[in-house]
Amino acid sequence: MxxxxxxxxxxxxxxxxxxxxxxxxxxxxxxxxxxxxxxxxxxxxxxxxxxxxxxxxxxxxxxxxxxxxxxxxxxxxxxxxxxxxxxxxxxxxxxxxxxxxxxxxxxxxxxxxxxxxxxxxxxxxxxxxGLRLSAPRPAPTVWCSWYEYFTAVTEDDIHENLRAMDTLDLPVDVVQIDDGYQKALGDWLTLSGRFRSRAGIADAIRARGRRAGIWTAPFLVDPASDLAAEHPEWLVRDTDGGFTHAGRNWGHDLRVLDTTHPDAAAYLTEVFRTLRAEGYDYFKVDFLYAGALDGVRHDGDGGDDGDAAALTAYRSGIELIRQAIGDDAYLLGCGAPLLASIGLFDAMRVSPDTAPHRRPEADDHSQPGQDPAEFTGAGRQWQHGRLWINDPDCLMARPAVETREQWAAHVEATGGLMASSDRLLSLDEWGVATTRRLLSGGAR
Structure with a gap:
């Protein structure tokens, strides 16, 4: 290995x-x-x-x-x-x-x-x-629910911000619903109790002249999901016959969808075709590292060529998603093995998550915080416009955000994907003006 x-x-x-x-x-x-x-x-x-x-x-x-x-x-x-x-x-x-x-x-x-x-x-x-890739398409401007609502987001929150974009005259192309609309990781088409209709909210977004976007973590499976219970054979195994462990998050251990299993691949295709048919055409796919973890997959032995087999499986999984959403849909990767992702994405997160605070938890520079996001985002500026549009992570301009001026300056300096992630009605005058200016600049 x-x-x-x-x-x-x-x-x-x-x-x-x-x-x-x-x-x-x-x-x-x-x-x-x-x-x-x-x-x-x-x-x-x-x-x-x-x-x-x-x-x-x-x-x-x-x-x-x-x-x-x-x-x-x-x-x-x-x-x-x-x-x-x-x-x-x-x-x-x-x-x-x-x-x-x-x-x-x-x-x-x-x-x-x-x-x-x-x-x-x-x-x-x-x-x-020297890789001779075609130039990436410019990114749309985005409003994303994550950094204000996290997993507690409701359909009503989306409606409130949709109205506020009009009131505040913000040039938002895409309204992206983040983690929290789904019942469990893996059960992407089953709604949490906080959403009434995925197609309905997409219609409401589009009726206001904006595009609908949605978040998934396509290769992660919650052990408590219906998918894990009904289709354990769709999960990547370790060499001892247990399940490959994708780490712990959201308070539980995570498993990996084996996209080399034909039925799991068909399921993933159905998920993305359904979302596309419902009117979503901007897809943020997250925690993608899981698809490149070593393990025993359906179409391989997971033996000595574990690394190469895992990267091949990862790329074919992303290609499956791209086929299902169509060439015209916008695809943003996150938590993705970067070199293995070359040629597959329109935009790519190039840093750890930002946060309303500067310092990362336990001083680990992979963890959310403005400091780690700025360090790695600046270190990867060379990728922007060459491999993909860089996503420096979302602007947060509300008064409760520490050193919001410094964070906004970093996001603006990258010239990459511009996304707002505030409850828009909580912005003060500086917050509204800054959000409007950054979104008006767009990706350069």
Whole structure:
């Protein structure tokens, strides 16, 4: 599975001024540049290691490690060097850097190719341009329910904000219903008690000249869901015959839908075809790391090629969703293994979640907070317009949000997907003006 690390390069460095860029595994994995004396951000517990970092990978103390991409500015005026996965959508080697005296020793556990450039961001950008992807479509502007209502969102909350968009004259293209409308993870077409009709609310959104958007976590299954009870054979297993564990969230353990099982694939297709037929044409698909976890799947042995098989299963699962929603629908990924996602999405979350507060829980930089979202969002600015439209996460401009001015400035500076996530009637004058300005700018 994870192979031996073999030497790739020895590079002289000025230890006072050199910088190393680590690229994290997925949306929420810390990514960015460090001085050689810095301690890079690492998981503070096993659960977050699974949910927010590359599962099964422990980086030794004193080492820097990028997943598929690692860049070094040696600090002595020589060109920046980047080591990159040769076939990023098929295999994502871990690339490691250890400093020995005034030399950086670089090694990798799979094939990498070297690039050189002027700066860390520019050489990463050159690498992305070398993939020759077509330019991403501009993103619509969005209002999202999550950061005000979280899982307690009701249909009435959506109606209230829909009216407020008109009253406040906010240029919102898409009204996106987030987590909370569904009965359970996996039971996407069964409503929670807080919603009356999914098609009805889509009609109401569209009647006001806006587009309807919806959130799912397509590869996650709650063990207490009807799906888990009725179709255990649709879940990815571990090599001991139990279920593959996708971490713990929402207060319970999570399982993984096996999209290589024909019936599970048919179910997922039905979910997205149904939502599309109901009028939804903007899809935020979240917690996508689950679809790339190692395990025993229906169409493979999950043996020694576990990594490659998991990435293939992941990509085919996303392709299934794209076929069901159609080419014209807008697809935003989140919590996604980034290099394995190249070529599949219109927009991509490039950082951990933001929050109404600056600091992350337990000082883990994969956890919600403005600091981690800004650090990794800035570190991945090179992806914007090349791999996809970057999603820096939602603007929150209400008075209750700490350092809201600084957060708004970060979101605006990215030029990426612009989304508001406040109860609009709770905005003060500054909040309304800022929200209107950012949404009017749109993705550049």
């Amino acid at each position: 994870h192979h031996l690390f073999t030497p790739v390069a020895s590079v002289p460095v000025d230890t006072r001024t050199a910088l190393v860029h680590e690229e994290g595994w997925q949306s929420w994995s810390p990514s960015g540049s460090y001085a050689l004396g810095d301690k890079p951000y690492r998981p503070t517990n096993d659960n977050w290691a699974t949910v927010c970092y590359r599962p099964g990978v422990t980086v030794p103390e004193g080492a820097f490690q990028g997943e598929g991409l690692l860049a070094l500015d040696s600090g002595d005026g020589s060109p920046v060097r980047l080591w990159a996965a040769v076939e990023p959508t098929r295999a994502v080697p871990s690339i490691r850097l250890v400093v020995d005296g005034d030399t950086a020793e670089v090694s990798a556990d799979g094939p990498v190719k070297e690039w050189t450039g002027a700066t860390i961001q520019s050489v990463l950008g050159d690498w992305a341009e």
